[in-house]
Amino acid sequence: MTKRRFRRGAVLAAALVAVAAGPALAQDEKEEIAKYQKMIAEGSPAELWELQGEDLWKKKQGPKNASLERCDLGMGPGKVKGAYAHLPRFFKDTGRVMDLESRILYCMITLQGRSEKDATKRLFGNANQPSEMEYLVSYVVGQSRGHKMAAGMSHAKEKDAFEMGKAIFFYRAGPWDFSCASCHGEEGKRIRMQDLPVLSEPPGAQKAYTTWPAYRVSNSQLKTMQWRINDCYRQMRFPEPAFGSDATIALTHYMAVLAKGAPYAGPGTKR
Amino acid sequence: MAGPMKARAKMQGSYADVRVLMNHPMETGQRKGSDGKPVPKHFIQNLTVKLNGKTVIEGEISQAVSRNPVFTFRVGGAKAGDKVEISWLDNKGETNTTETAIA
Amino acid sequence: MNTKLIVPLCAAAFAAAPLAFADPTADEVAAIHKRDFHKRGQAGMDRVAQDAVQRVCTDSHNKPPADLAKALEGDELKAIPFPSGSLIGDWKKGERVASGGRGMTWSDDPKKPSAGGCYNCHQLSPKQPSFGTIGPSLTGFGKKRGSGADMQRYVYGKVYNAKAYSLCSNMPRFGSSGTLTEQQIKDVTAYVLDPSSPVNQ
């Protein structure tokens, strides 16, 4: 994990006051979990997804027999290096704030001439059927490794998305009364053995956001941020958020903006 | 059809650190597929590491190796620029090979 | 590409100034949930609409005004249908309810019983090393507090509807939400209070 000095703000200080009240894990137990996480990261097959994704990015497909190489991810057509670090951001051509996944879909439809139905055929892969989206995302995010997170925050719609993302983060609903903050709102908490980053404060958002998308051992697949949000909502007992919807992009944007300045270190590896 | 495979080899003092990533389901035969039927056993059984064409490590493995296997080996008597070739053979007779030069 | 220029300039401004843009209204937030989510499996769209408790807790950032909290807690408490007689079920069955985590998601079969997922947030049996810390440790709960009628009523009620005791608690209302049955809650109560339960060993 990158050791950085975080800018201390009043908000952060307030968060630090709320120290874990639950039973602390024995120190050696904590170290063993950290060791497990370090060892799975070292032995991660994530790179294979990047390689496969690069092939798919450059593969001519669809009615227009075109590759995605001319896709404009926000830094101009064809520029992939560092592009993910600036997402989500406002795009003039669509008039909305877009995350990586929604932008890739846009490029599949516009550049390759594919139908929305075809482009969204398999947004999440599983052990039996891999997902083109997950490969493509792996490749693109890998091209931002080391780049500092700098999601768009200049356009009015970007500011709106940030504020909406924040409101969605704290919105309690569903049969179990959960919001994102129920699990990711207090320092030092965990579900079972897993530490829960506080995603509404820069340190937690930086740590989590720069290590997603991630190869997830439980799925044997590289999973996207859209998937991460989707599966959180499933476990929150909510209905399903639409892939690439404004709500999911706003939430992503909220976390991306809070992660500002941290160098991107993904794709990561998670349990 | 074999998925991608990738190897990296790097000198670490007196030996080369060889890391290899393989795309393989490593099915145990105990998992049920989306149709509810058990997915048949499908796993890598053999792997071979060669240094400049000469076999230096042979592995026999079972379905207990994790899906998308990643191995690290250490090969002595090597130097930067030497060729490392790694290949596998699974229980269905499928194979894949990759090679890299030691950095 | 002017975007390239704009981003760094504004990023610098952002670092210096606190965030103070117009917050979306509660109606706008409710509307985006209604528009961007869809029913899947047993998870219908009624679930994104907030009830009074959820609305108050969201709006107050889980710090509701004391009088309002008290009034709403009272309403929640009145609505708990306490069964008569002993509230102690079978702690062995309760352990399964506490350990399991299935139920209520869009991928769960609603015909199968749900579990409580207690270990996700609480430490219970000292023999189970995998427990969460969102809620307090309940290890030795019955040993420390006894298992008399009042304590049974408290534990049963808390599991049935945690919001009756602390309005903005993170804990779900397992009875009110239809997650757990009366018998399952009695079994969990036994798991927490029964002197022979591993929780109290």
Next chain:
Amino acid sequence: MDVTRRGVLRGAGATGVLAAALATGLLKPERALAASWNKAAFDAKSALDALKSIGAGNTLESSEIVIEAPQIAENGAVVPIEITSKVAGTKSIAVLIEKNPFPLAGQFHFMDGALPFVKVNVKMGESSIVRVVAEAGGKYYTATKEVKVTIGGCGG
């Protein structure tokens, strides 16, 4: 190529030179596969039977075998294990997960300068003893490490 018989068979099988060898009538496929993968050992349902099948019925405890593994694994589907044998002249290393239905996870043979070291991710159905057996000078040395597999979050 100056390699052992086992090397010829395994190397051929794994590299796809197998096809060429078959075409020229050098090998029969069953023989090539059977010779290269110890079926009896991998099919054994107890660690002891698996050890007997690899010829390691008698083992000596050794502190010269180093097993690096987390004591707690958050997911049994991937448990990283790193093994180093400091026993002089180590020719092979076998890894057994004692509580797995088929305990033998792998055996690695080292020759011509390869160091007796391997790092591999294995599956563990439950908490178990990980046993490593190193072969050197016709003897078998062993060491163990316990790995606890925990239940994942959110009912996983």
